[in-house]
Amino acid sequence: MSKAEYPLPDGRVVFYRHPLFVRIVHWINAVCLLLLLMSGLQILNAHPALYWGQVSTFDQPFINFRSGEGAAFPAWAILPGWQDLASGRRWHFFVAWVFVLNGLAYAVYVVASGRLRRTLSPTREQLRHLGDSIVEHLKLRFPHGEEARQYNVLQKLSYLAVMFFLLPLMILTGLTMSPGMDARLHLLTEVFGGRQSARTLHFLTAAAIVLFFVIHVLAILAAGPLNEMRSIVTGWFAIRPGPTVSRAPPVHKELTK
Amino acid sequence: MNRRNWLQRSLAAAGALALSGCDRIAQSERVNSTLDWAESWTRGVQRVLLGRNALAPEYSEKDISREFRANGTTHPDTDEYNALAQANFAGWKLVVDGLVERPLQLSLNDLRQMPSRTQITRHDCVEGWSCIAKWRGTRLSTVLQRAGLKPQARYIAFYCADTLELALDGTGQYYETIDLIDAMHPQTLLAYDMNDRPVDIAHGAPLRLRLERQLGYKMAKYVMRVAAITDFTKLGRGKGGYWEDRGYQWYAGI
Numbered sequence: 001m002s003k004a005e006y007p008l009p010d011g012r013v014v015f016y017r018h019p020l021f022v023r024i025v026h027w028i029n030a031v032c033l034l035l036l037l038m039s040g041l042q043i044l045n046a047h048p049a050l051y052w053g054q055v056s057t058f059d060q061p062f063i064n065f066r067s068g069e070g071a072a073f074p075a076w077a078i079l080p081g082w083q084d085l086a087s088g089r090r091w092h093f094f095v096a097w098v099f100v101l102n103g104l105a106y107a108v109y110v111v112a113s114g115r116l117r118r119t120l121s122p123t124r125e126q127l128r129h130l131g132d133s134i135v136e137h138l139k140l141r142f143p144h145g146e147e148a149r150q151y152n153v154l155q156k157l158s159y160l161a162v163m164f165f166l167l168p169l170m171i172l173t174g175l176t177m178s179p180g181m182d183a184r185l186h187l188l189t190e191v192f193g194g195r196q197s198a199r200t201l202h203f204l205t206a207a208a209i210v211l212f213f214v215i216h217v218l219a220i221l222a223a224g225p226l227n228e229m230r231s232i233v234t235g236w237f238a239i240r241p242g243p244t245v246s247r248a249p250p251v252h253k254e255l256t257k
Numbered sequence: 258m259n260r261r262n263w264l265q266r267s268l269a270a271a272g273a274l275a276l277s278g279c280d281r282i283a284q285s286e287r288v289n290s291t292l293d294w295a296e297s298w299t300r301g302v303q304r305v306l307l308g309r310n311a312l313a314p315e316y317s318e319k320d321i322s323r324e325f326r327a328n329g330t331t332h333p334d335t336d337e338y339n340a341l342a343q344a345n346f347a348g349w350k351l352v353v354d355g356l357v358e359r360p361l362q363l364s365l366n367d368l369r370q371m372p373s374r375t376q377i378t379r380h381d382c383v384e385g386w387s388c389i390a391k392w393r394g395t396r397l398s399t400v401l402q403r404a405g406l407k408p409q410a411r412y413i414a415f416y417c418a419d420t421l422e423l424a425l426d427g428t429g430q431y432y433e434t435i436d437l438i439d440a441m442h443p444q445t446l447l448a449y450d451m452n453d454r455p456v457d458i459a460h461g462a463p464l465r466l467r468l469e470r471q472l473g474y475k476m477a478k479y480v481m482r483v484a485a486i487t488d489f490t491k492l493g494r495g496k497g498g499y500w501e502d503r504g505y506q507w508y509a510g511i
Contacts (some may be wrong), residue, residue, distance in 0.1 A: 043385065044385070046383070046384040046385060047382070047384040047385040047386050049386075051386075054316070054320065054379060054387065054389065055320075055322050055379065055386075055387045055388050055389050056322075056326075056386035056387055056388065058324055058326065058386070059324075079279065079283065080279070080280060080283035080284070081279060081280050081283070082280075084504075085383065085384070085505075086500075086503060086504030086505045087283060087289075087504060089383070089505070089506065090289065090292040090293065090295070090296075090504070090506075091283075091292060093295045093296070093299060093506075093511060094291070094292040094294065094295035096295075097295050097298055097299075177381075178303075178510060178511040179313065179379075179381045179469070179470055179471055179472060179509075179510060179511075180303040180307055180470045180471065180510025180511060181303065181306070181307075181510070181511070182313065182314060182379075182470075183307055183311040183312060183313045183314070183469075183470050184306050184307055184311055186314045189314075195379065195381065195387050196386075196387055199385060
């Protein structure tokens with residue numbers, strides 16, 4: 001499956017994990033999400049309160065970000081770095097286009113190339129050992145051997161959840177906030193509970209993506225930041241072949257039964 | 258200087274550098290004009306998806322907001338306006354001119370005698386909040402048909418009684434422009450009633466625009482004059498509206 005693999009003098013094996021297209025899409029996506037987050041907080045600063053339903057119940061916000069005087073979100077967190085709703089909107093809507101087109105290109109690629117089935121979908125075997133994997137992760141033990149050749153089941157599930165649930169939810173809740181699109185997508189607005197609910201969900205989804213980012217980075221740090229970083233920049237990922245130390249292979253378990 | 262101190266300082270310096278770099282990029286003219294592409298993409302795609310007649314959702318009486326926030330000017334403070342308001346807008350007349358066959362001057366009574374439309378719609382402010390109210394008014398298309406648009410007419414301009422910013426060149430006067438697709442939309446009203454009462458001063462008395470598929474700042478309040486024009490580059494600072502002149506999108510469907 002991999003393009004090629006080479007042994008290293010230290011006994012590890014490098015193999016080609018991320019095709020160029022995936023690497024480019026990943027980094028465009030990363031930059032987009034950062035810019036969308038910061039310009040989004042700029043927009044939220046214009047009215048830092050969230051509501052549930054179609055309309056704003058000003059005296060009963062669902063979430064209120066304003067505490068005392070001054071902006072709800074500080075200059076370092078917003079784009080541009082000063083109070084400017086008009087520019088925040090320009091950034092947000094421009095980057096949203098790039099983000100959507102990038103995401104669509106990836107979705108087409110990942111389905112057409114078979115990567116969705118091959119690389120991202122958990123195998124039946126993996127799903128059967130979901131519990132073990134959770135325990136291993138909680139112990140911060142990550143596979144480095146042959147097992148690391150494919151994505152771990154939790155990794156697969158969280159990637160799928162982000163790609164096919166959180167990011168599309170982000171786009172759809174954003175779209176239903178547009179008074180123009182609302183004339184076409186009003187049923188969807190209703191599904192979200194109204195325009196102000198959609199705005200609240202847009203924020204909560206953004207928060208969930210930030211949470212994913214934090215876990216993503218922590219996992220990279222725990223699994224070997226240099227190796228992980230090299231693989232998403234150059235495509236090459238190193239593993240240490242040999243017997244898995246983290247736990248007994250599932251085959252063995254079945255034999256003893 | 259110990260190591261932690263050094264680390265903290267370099268992090269702060271890197272942060273400041275990144276921030277000022279960001280600001281420099283955000284202020285650059287070329288970057289901003291690139292960002293403006295998005296507006297035409299959004300407008301183009303929404304025009305295709307919405308067509309001329311897709312209606313903004315309408316609501317029922319029970320959905321009407323108890324508190325309907327008023328933004329921008331809440332009381333145009335000029336002698337002319339105050340005099341009109343004192344007389345309950347009896348002397349007020351809407352001027353309809355520009356590229357029309359028959360320029361009109363319509364009193365509130367004239368407008369009320371024309372066919373009306375009533376709609377309960379949601380008002381979405383660019384700041385992010387929404388309120389629902391019931392609006393009654395004359396369709397803009399009815400008024401424009403009565404005046405007769407000349408073939409050169411491309412946009413409709415609304416001139417308002419309020420000045421939001423005291424600018425020496427007179428560009429602080431509120432105005433708005435919309436294209437003919439929006440002008441002829443069945444929900445585009447010159448509204449004189451809000452929640453079954455004449456529109457109050459905070460919400461744009463005696464007449465305001467309702468443009469339901471776009472954001473609140475497009476819906477000019479205190480409308481004094483409606484003019485058909487070919488282009489808006491010579492109005493205000495040339496971007497098609499008071500807020501547009503200050504960086505907001507001309508197409509506010511998003």
